[in-house]
Amino acid sequence: MPSARSLRRTGGNRGGRWLRLPRLETCVMSAAVLALVVLVVLPLLFLLVGSFRGEEGLSLEHFAEALTGRLYLQALRNSLVLGAWTGFFSILIGLPMAWAVSRTNVPAPGLFRVTATLAYLSPPFLTAIAYVNLFSPNAGLINVLMRDVAGVPWLTFDIFTMGGLVLVTALHTFPFVFLLASSALQSVDASYEEAAQILGASKLRTALRVTLPLIAPAILAGTLLAFVNAIALFGSQAILGLPGRIVTLPTRIYALFDYPPQYGLASALSLLFILITVAALYLQHRFLARRSYVTVAGKGARSQLIDLGPVRWLLFGFCVLVFVVAIVLPYGALIAVSLSKSWGLSFWQNLTLANYRFVLFEYNVTQRAILNSLLLATLAATIAVLLGAVIGWIDVRTRAPGRRLLDYAALVPLGLPGIVMAVALIQFWLTLPIALYGTLAILLLAYVGRYIPLGVRAANTSLRQIDPSLEESARVLGASWGRTLREITLPLIRPGLFAGWLLVFVPVIQELSASILLFSSSSITLAVAVYNLYETGYTEPVAALAMVNMAIIGVALLAANWLASERPHGRPPAAARAGATA
Amino acid sequence: MAGITIRGLSKSYAGDAGPAAISDLSLDIADNQFVTLLGPSGCGKTTTLRLIAGFITPDAGTIHADDRLVSSREHVVPPEERGMGMVFQNYAVWPHKTVYENIVFGLKLRNVSAREARARVDNAVALVNLTGLEDRLPSELSGGQQQRVALARSLVVEPKILLLDEPLSNLDAKLRERMRGELKQLQRRTGITFVYVTHDQAEALALSDKIAVIHGGRLQQFGTPRDVYSRPASRVVADFMGLVNLLPATVVAAENGRARLRIGTGWTMEVDMAGTPRPGQTVEVAIRPESIRLQLPAPAEQPHLVARISESTFLGNIVDYHVVLEDNTALRVQTHPLEQFAIGDAVAVQVDAGQCSVFEVPVLDQGEPSREAQGAGE
Numbered sequence: 001m002p003s004a005r006s007l008r009r010t011g012g013n014r015g016g017r018w019l020r021l022p023r024l025e026t027c028v029m030s031a032a033v034l035a036l037v038v039l040v041v042l043p044l045l046f047l048l049v050g051s052f053r054g055e056e057g058l059s060l061e062h063f064a065e066a067l068t069g070r071l072y073l074q075a076l077r078n079s080l081v082l083g084a085w086t087g088f089f090s091i092l093i094g095l096p097m098a099w100a101v102s103r104t105n106v107p108a109p110g111l112f113r114v115t116a117t118l119a120y121l122s123p124p125f126l127t128a129i130a131y132v133n134l135f136s137p138n139a140g141l142i143n144v145l146m147r148d149v150a151g152v153p154w155l156t157f158d159i160f161t162m163g164g165l166v167l168v169t170a171l172h173t174f175p176f177v178f179l180l181a182s183s184a185l186q187s188v189d190a191s192y193e194e195a196a197q198i199l200g201a202s203k204l205r206t207a208l209r210v211t212l213p214l215i216a217p218a219i220l221a222g223t224l225l226a227f228v229n230a231i232a233l234f235g236s237q238a239i240l241g242l243p244g245r246i247v248t249l250p251t252r253i254y255a256l257f258d259y260p261p262q263y264g265l266a267s268a269l270s271l272l273f274i275l276i277t278v279a280a281l282y283l284q285h286r287f288l289a290r291r292s293y294v295t296v297a298g299k300g301a302r303s304q305l306i307d308l309g310p311v312r313w314l315l316f317g318f319c320v321l322v323f324v325v326a327i328v329l330p331y332g333a334l335i336a337v338s339l340s341k342s343w344g345l346s347f348w349q350n351l352t353l354a355n356y357r358f359v360l361f362e363y364n365v366t367q368r369a370i371l372n373s374l375l376l377a378t379l380a381a382t383i384a385v386l387l388g389a390v391i392g393w394i395d396v397r398t399r400a401p402g403r404r405l406l407d408y409a410a411l412v413p414l415g416l417p418g419i420v421m422a423v424a425l426i427q428f429w430l431t432l433p434i435a436l437y438g439t440l441a442i443l444l445l446a447y448v449g450r451y452i453p454l455g456v457r458a459a460n461t462s463l464r465q466i467d468p469s470l471e472e473s474a475r476v477l478g479a480s481w482g483r484t485l486r487e488i489t490l491p492l493i494r495p496g497l498f499a500g501w502l503l504v505f506v507p508v509i510q511e512l513s514a515s516i517l518l519f520s521s522s523s524i525t526l527a528v529a530v531y532n533l534y535e536t537g538y539t540e541p542v543a544a545l546a547m548v549n550m551a552i553i554g555v556a557l558l559a560a561n562w563l564a565s566e567r568p569h570g571r572p573p574a575a576a577r578a579g580a581t582a
Numbered sequence: 583m584a585g586i587t588i589r590g591l592s593k594s595y596a597g598d599a600g601p602a603a604i605s606d607l608s609l610d611i612a613d614n615q616f617v618t619l620l621g622p623s624g625c626g627k628t629t630t631l632r633l634i635a636g637f638i639t640p641d642a643g644t645i646h647a648d649d650r651l652v653s654s655r656e657h658v659v660p661p662e663e664r665g666m667g668m669v670f671q672n673y674a675v676w677p678h679k680t681v682y683e684n685i686v687f688g689l690k691l692r693n694v695s696a697r698e699a700r701a702r703v704d705n706a707v708a709l710v711n712l713t714g715l716e717d718r719l720p721s722e723l724s725g726g727q728q729q730r731v732a733l734a735r736s737l738v739v740e741p742k743i744l745l746l747d748e749p750l751s752n753l754d755a756k757l758r759e760r761m762r763g764e765l766k767q768l769q770r771r772t773g774i775t776f777v778y779v780t781h782d783q784a785e786a787l788a789l790s791d792k793i794a795v796i797h798g799g800r801l802q803q804f805g806t807p808r809d810v811y812s813r814p815a816s817r818v819v820a821d822f823m824g825l826v827n828l829l830p831a832t833v834v835a836a837e838n839g840r841a842r843l844r845i846g847t848g849w850t851m852e853v854d855m856a857g858t859p860r861p862g863q864t865v866e867v868a869i870r871p872e873s874i875r876l877q878l879p880a881p882a883e884q885p886h887l888v889a890r891i892s893e894s895t896f897l898g899n900i901v902d903y904h905v906v907l908e909d910n911t912a913l914r915v916q917t918h919p920l921e922q923f924a925i926g927d928a929v930a931v932q933v934d935a936g937q938c939s940v941f942e943v944p945v946l947d948q949g950e951p952s953r954e955a956q957g958a959g960e
Contacts, residue, residue: 467672467674469670469671469672469674470674470676472635472637472661472668472670472674473668473670473674473676473732473735474676474687475637475660475661475662476635476661476662476664476666476667476668476736476745477662477667477687477688477691477735477736477739478662478663478665478688478691478692478739479662479687479691480662483691487687488676491678492676492677492678
C-alpha cells in the first residue's frame with residue numbers, strides 16, 4: 001500500500017500557473033543570454049553604429065576614407081598579401097608533414113605531431129622577438145655571424161621584411177593545414193588508391209590524381225584558417241612589420257588610437273576586417289562540409305602506409321628542419337638572450353639570472369603584469385566555460401525558441417580579430433556612464449567575449465555525450481533544475497569543461513591583439529608587458545619575461561595532461577560511461 | 583489511492599500540424615495495478631509514459647494522478663513535484679555516484695535524517711538483492727545489477743506510481759526472465775501502481791494486470807492479458823499479440839451472436855461474433871496456431887479437414903508446422919514436440935472454434951490481400 005510517508009510536494013505555488021519553467025531555471029538561462037548580448041552582440045552593434053556616425057549624423061565618410069585613403073588601402077593590401085603568402089607556406093610546410101605522418105612509413109611520426117602542436121602553441125609575437133634577436137639586419141646574432149665572422153654577407157637575412165613576417169607567421173599557422181589534412185588523409189579509404197594502382201597508376205600519379213583531389217577541400221579549409229589567423233595577429237605584425245614600414249590592418253587600426261583617436265575610422269576599418277575574416281571562414285565552412293561528402297568511408301576506412309624507401313629520410317630531414325626553425329631556433333634564442341648580460345656574439349661568456357630576478361622580483365610592472373594575466377586568465381576561462389555550459393545546455397536540452405540563434409551568436413567571436421573586439425568594446429563602453437576603460441574588467445570582458453565559442457563548443461560536445469535520462473531520473477526523484485545541474489550534469493561534463501577551461505586559459509595568458517588597446521598601467525598584462533619592454537629596448541629582460549610566459553603555458557598544459565590521465569577513484573571518463581548499458 | 587486517469591490525451595512532435603505521436607488517448611489505471619503499455623516501437627507508448635511523468639506538455643487532454651490534475655495543455659506539474667518514480671530503458675544510473683549514493687539521492691532531497699536514510703537504503707538494497715555492493719560504482723556492476731540499482735533508487739522514496747520504460751530490454755534472455763519474476767513480486771509486495779512500457783508481448787502477458795495495446799498513436803484495446811490475447815478487439819491487436827492465422831471468410835448465416843463462416847472453399851465453422859453480422863458479409867477470422875490440432879491417422883468419428891505438412895521447424899518446447907489445406911489455404915500450427923509429423927504427411931486438422939476471433943473487414947480494405955500467419959514476436 002502506498003505509504004503515508006511518500007512525498008508529494010504541493011506543486012503550483014512555485015512560479016505562476018503560466019510559468020512553465022521554475023524560476024531559477026529561467027533566471028540562469030536569461031542571465032546567460034543577457035551576458036552573451038552584452039559581451040558580443042551589443043559591442044558589435046555599437047561598432048556598426050560608430051562606423052556610420054560622422055561629424056553630423058549618419059554618413060559613409062569613414063568607409064569612403066577607409067576605401068580610398070592610401071594608408072588604408074596599403075594596410076589592406078599588405079594584410080591580404082601577408083595572408084595569402086602565409087596560407088601558401090602553410091600548405092608547403094603542413095601538407096608534406098601531414099602526408100608523411102598519415103600515409104608513409106616515415107621515421108618518428110611522433111616528432112612531426114609534437115612539432116605541429118608546439119608551433120601552434122607558441123605565441124607568434126614571442127617567435128617574432130626571438131627572430132629579431134637572430135636576424136635583425138644589424139645586430140641579429142646570425143646576421144653578425146655570417147657577415148663579420150664567416151665573411152659571407154650574402155647569407156644574411158633581414159627579418160623586418162614581408163618575407164620575414166611571412167616566415168614567422170607561417171611557423172604558427174601551418175599546423176591548421178597539418179591537422180585538417182592529416183585527419184582527412186586518415187579517413188581516405190586505401191581502396192581508392194589501390195584501385196588506381198591496380199589500373200596501372202604509379203605512386204606519385206596516384207597521390208596527385210586520386211588522393212590529392214579527395215583531400216583538397218580539407219587543405220583549402222586549413223589554408224583559410226591559416227589565412228584568418230595570420231592576418232589577425234597584431235604582435236608579430238607590429239614587431240616585424242613596423243620597423244620595415246609594412247603596415248597591416250591591425251597595426252593601422254592600432255595607430256588610429258594615437259592621440260587624437262579616430263574611433264569612426266577605426267570602426268569602419270574594423271568592419272572591413274570582419275568582412276574579410278567572415279568571408280574566409282564561410283568558405284572554410286563550405287569546404288569542410290564538402291569534405292565529408294567526398295571522403296565518406298564509414299567504419300571500414302583503412303589506410304595502408306606507403307613504403308618510401310630512402311626518400312623517407314628526406315621527409316624526415318624536412319620535418320627536423322621545421323622543428324629547428326619553428327621551435328629550437330626561437331626558444332634557443334630566447335633562452336640564450338634571457339640568460340645573457342648583454343646579447344651579442346660572446347653572450348655565453350657572462351651568463352646571469354639577473355634578467356629573471358629583474359622581471360620576477362624587482363620590476364613592479366612585470367610583477368603586476370604576471371599577476372594580472374594569471375588572474376584574468378583564470379577568471380576568463382572559468383566564466384567562459386560556465387557561460388558556455390548554460391548556453392550549450394539551452395541548445396542541446398531545451399526546445400526554447402531561438403536557441404539556434406543563440407548558438408550562432410556564441411560562435412560569432414570566432415570571426416573577430418582581437419583588435420576588432422577591442423575597438424568594439426571601446427565603442428560600446430565609452431558611450432556608457434560606467435568607467436570601464438583601462439580597468440581589468442574591460443580586459444575580462446574582451447577575453448570572455450573572444451573565447452566564449454571555445455567554452456560553448458566544449459560544453460556542447462560533452463552534453464551531447466550524456467544521455468538526457470541521467471538528468472531526467474534526478475528530476476523524477478524530486479530534484480529541482482538547479483540541483484540536477486549541480487549534482488548530475490556538471491559533475492558528468494566536468495572533464496569536458498576542464499578541457500574547455502584550458503583551451504581558454506592558454507590563449508588568454510598570451511593574448512596581445514585585444515589587450516594592446518584596452519590596457520592601462522594598472523591593468524597591464526603579461527603579453528603587453530613583453531611588447532612594451534621590447535619597444536623600449538629591454539632586449540634581455542623581454543626574453544626572460546617571454547620564458548616566464550611560456551613556463552606558465554607549459555605548466556597549464558602539463559596539468560591538463562596529468563588531469564586527463566588521472567581518473568579519480570578509478571572512475572571511468574564520465575562522458576563515455578554516461579548511461580552505460582549492459 | 584494513486585490511480586491515473588487519462589482523458590483525450592494528444593501529442594504531436596513536429597508542431598501541431600505534424601503526425602501525432604499519440605492521439606485522443608483515454609485510460610483509467612486503477613490503484614495498485616500493474617498496467618502495461620504495449621505496442622511496436624514508434625507507436626506512442628513511450629510518449630505516453632513521458633507525458634505521465636511530466637517531461638512533455640500535451641497538445642490536448644488531461645492527466646490526473648491521485649485525483650489531482652497534473653497535465654493539461656495549459657499547465658504541467660514538473661516531474662520533480664509529482665512524487666513518481668521512473669526506471670529508464672538505459673537505467674540512467676549515475677556513473678559518478680556509488681550504488682549507495684545513487685539510491686540515497688531521493689531521500690536526501692526529502693531531507694530524511696541520515697539514520698533513517700541509511701536504514702531505508704539498506705531495505706531497498708536488500709529488496710533488489712544488492713546487499714554488499716553499496717560502495718561499488720556503476721561501471722563495476724553488470725547490466726542486471728545496474729538495472730536493480732535503478733529500481734532501488736526509484737523504490738526507496740516509496741512513490742505511489744512507478745513508471746518503467748522498457749526496463750528489461752537491455753538484458754539477456756535468462757536475466758530478463760528472472761527480473762520479470764522479481765518485478766512482479768515487487769509490485770505485489772509494495773502495492774505501488776506500476777505503469778510499464780514494452781514492445782514485448784510475452785513480457786506484457788506475463789507481468790500485467792491489464793494491458794493497453796497501443797498502435798499508431800491510438801489505444802487499440804485495454805484489458806486483462808487473457809482478454810487481449812484470446813479476445814483481441816481488432817486484427818491489429820490479434821496480429822500483435824503473437825502468431826496468428828488471419829483468414830478471409832464469408833458469413834453464411836448469423837443468429838443470436840453466433841455466425842456460421844465459410845473459409846476458403848467448403849470449410850465452415852461456427853463462431854461467436856459481436857455486432858450484427860449479415861449473411862454474405864466478408865470478415866476475417868483469427869486462429870491462433872495452438873488452437874489447431876493435427877492428427878495422424880485421422881480420427882474416424884469426428885469431422886475434420888485434411889492438410890499436407892509443407893514445412894516443420896523444431897523449436898524445443900513446440901514444433902512449428904506450415905500446413906496446406908486442400909483448397910490451398912496455408913496455416914501455421916504449433917504442437918507439442920511429442921506429436922511428430924513428417925513433411926508431406928496428410929494430416930487431419932481440427933480447429934477449436936471457441937478460441938477464434940472474427941473481425942469485420944472495412945469495406946475500403948476489401949481489396950487488400952489477406953496476410954496470413956504473421957508473427958509479431960521478436
